Amino acid sequence: MNMAEVIKNEKVLRFIDESAALCNPDKIVLIDGSKEQRDALRAEACSTGEIIKLNEDLLPECYLHRTAVNDVARVEDRTFICCRNKDDAGPINNWMDPKEAYKMAGDIFKGSMKGRTMYVIPYSMGIVGSEFAKIGIELTDSIYVVLNMEIMTRVGLDVLEALGKDGDFVKGLHSKCTLDESKRYILHFPEDDTIWSCNSGYGGNVLLGKKCFALRIASYLGKNEGWMAEHMLILGFEKPDGDTKYIAAAFPSACGKTNLAMLIPPEIYRKKGYKIWTVGDDIAWIRVGADGRLWAMNPENGFFGVAPGTNEKSNPNALHTTQKGTIFTNVAHNLDNNTVWWEGLDKNPPKNAVDWKGNPWDDAAKAAGVKGAHPNSRFTAPAKNCPCISKAFDDPKGVPLSAIVFGGRRAKTAPLVYQSKGWDNGVFVGSIMASETTAAATGAVGVVRRDPMAMRPFCGYHMGDYFAHWIEMGKKVKNPPKIFNVNWFRLDDEGNFLWPGFGENMRVLEWIVKRCEEKVGAVETPIGYVPDPKDINLEDSGVSEATLKELLTVDKATWQKEADGIEEFYKQFGDRLPKELSAELAALKANLAK
Numbered sequence: 001m002n003m004a005e006v007i008k009n010e011k012v013l014r015f016i017d018e019s020a021a022l023c024n025p026d027k028i029v030l031i032d033g034s035k036e037q038r039d040a041l042r043a044e045a046c047s048t049g050e051i052i053k054l055n056e057d058l059l060p061e062c063y064l065h066r067t068a069v070n071d072v073a074r075v076e077d078r079t080f081i082c083c084r085n086k087d088d089a090g091p092i093n094n095w096m097d098p099k100e101a102y103k104m105a106g107d108i109f110k111g112s113m114k115g116r117t118m119y120v121i122p123y124s125m126g127i128v129g130s131e132f133a134k135i136g137i138e139l140t141d142s143i144y145v146v147l148n149m150e151i152m153t154r155v156g157l158d159v160l161e162a163l164g165k166d167g168d169f170v171k172g173l174h175s176k177c178t179l180d181e182s183k184r185y186i187l188h189f190p191e192d193d194t195i196w197s198c199n200s201g202y203g204g205n206v207l208l209g210k211k212c213f214a215l216r217i218a219s220y221l222g223k224n225e226g227w228m229a230e231h232m233l234i235l236g237f238e239k240p241d242g243d244t245k246y247i248a249a250a251f252p253s254a255c256g257k258t259n260l261a262m263l264i265p266p267e268i269y270r271k272k273g274y275k276i277w278t279v280g281d282d283i284a285w286i287r288v289g290a291d292g293r294l295w296a297m298n299p300e301n302g303f304f305g306v307a308p309g310t311n312e313k314s315n316p317n318a319l320h321t322t323q324k325g326t327i328f329t330n331v332a333h334n335l336d337n338n339t340v341w342w343e344g345l346d347k348n349p350p351k352n353a354v355d356w357k358g359n360p361w362d363d364a365a366k367a368a369g370v371k372g373a374h375p376n377s378r379f380t381a382p383a384k385n386c387p388c389i390s391k392a393f394d395d396p397k398g399v400p401l402s403a404i405v406f407g408g409r410r411a412k413t414a415p416l417v418y419q420s421k422g423w424d425n426g427v428f429v430g431s432i433m434a435s436e437t438t439a440a441a442t443g444a445v446g447v448v449r450r451d452p453m454a455m456r457p458f459c460g461y462h463m464g465d466y467f468a469h470w471i472e473m474g475k476k477v478k479n480p481p482k483i484f485n486v487n488w489f490r491l492d493d494e495g496n497f498l499w500p501g502f503g504e505n506m507r508v509l510e511w512i513v514k515r516c517e518e519k520v521g522a523v524e525t526p527i528g529y530v531p532d533p534k535d536i537n538l539e540d541s542g543v544s545e546a547t548l549k550e551l552l553t554v555d556k557a558t559w560q561k562e563a564d565g566i567e568e569f570y571k572q573f574g575d576r577l578p579k580e581l582s583a584e585l586a587a588l589k590a591n592l593a594k
Ligand code: OXD
Pocket: 074, 204, 252, 253, 254, 282
């Protein structure tokens, strides 16, 4: 294929030329999104051992990949925001001067694709050609990246068509290089719409459409263009009368976002006709609609979910989603039937297996406690496989939000659910989000890690300016969503979870929706509104009224300590902390002193 005949956009051609001059690949191949090309790439990657074809009858079109043992997760300490002014990156991000970063990484990229092919992936975040979609071009020397991008985003020649002769795009350059950890860098240049990633082959570091573009670069674009890129799932809550209310929810990593997005309601709800529909499980792009509401869309096209713990009970919808056209990364390989296995899938680990490192996983290894799958092993699965995918998934407008929900993992502090007292108070609630490491056996409370809006690792600019952007957005919406906080992880004094979680979270979602519809009252506390216990449906939940009361308590002494912690946390933002948030903190303190 003659690249210049197909690619009409000079800026794309220049980007390819400059990157090729730097990385020196033997060949350049444009990814066209066709099945023929995909099949050929799969076959090539199978022939080199990069991926393994799984049982076609049991897992059609599914593959297994193992990353290098030193390359199994996002690397926050090697992730940088490279903007000209250091202050603009803020106190939470790592910063590098863009000139230095280009020079340093340029030396690493130099000649890195020699003997390899450079693949050119044109992809769209959002529906191709829709007014809310944004386009990226990722250049990579990894077939694994190409195949994952084809699941996670919309890839193909129609993207180049939509880009047109002059359109702008996010430039992503990735090379595995030598997978040298000491030279691994994930660099973002928000002022240049550019991402450079080197020496990694792990999803979160190399599927540049996801965290790098759709959150870090997009959050910066959103600030400048008046919209928001958030680390949020989006779900539809359908009531028996067919009316569906949409909720976006932000949780730190490993708090069950994918599970909540694909929740199956308890039987008593199913019988009445309630349903949950998945619009997205990780990222929401949010804009102000002409109707004065906030509208959210999922820019992704697949799910990059954590495998361990996913099973028929915890998330049957996710499990079902992974049964076709899926790439599994770092799970155990069941050699008996050429399928996959991970801890928490079922109680029958395969007898004849290979672990995620590629070593035989025999009785001796199991007895020694060696895990079959890495704890952060993943599935990359097409969204359209999901049994509960929302019909709004393909709607370019997205969905109107009734509620925004924040959550974290707190042993004692946060009640099961509370509602903020309005937009600014809701921004405050999001800004103080936190998770604790819990020592469940003893009930001891661990270290608090503040993770504002679950964006701590993903905000592409100064977090204080990000808070200010949230406050500004509130001024633009006539009918803002109501803002809530949930905590599925509250513990009793013995360290047991008080709330069953998973599908039972439906009971809390129901209260949230009723509050949005102004169908139930609530009890005012110093931090916001909690449910009157009678308004949470406990039928068949196994939760007693006494436990629910405990779940809903707001302890003043605990919150006074929390307020001190917030004050400390806020100090680092200096004068970039919006005055609205200092006022909210002062109001909380005053409420607690009453
Ligand atoms: C993810 C994360 O991989 O948040 O989605 O870490």
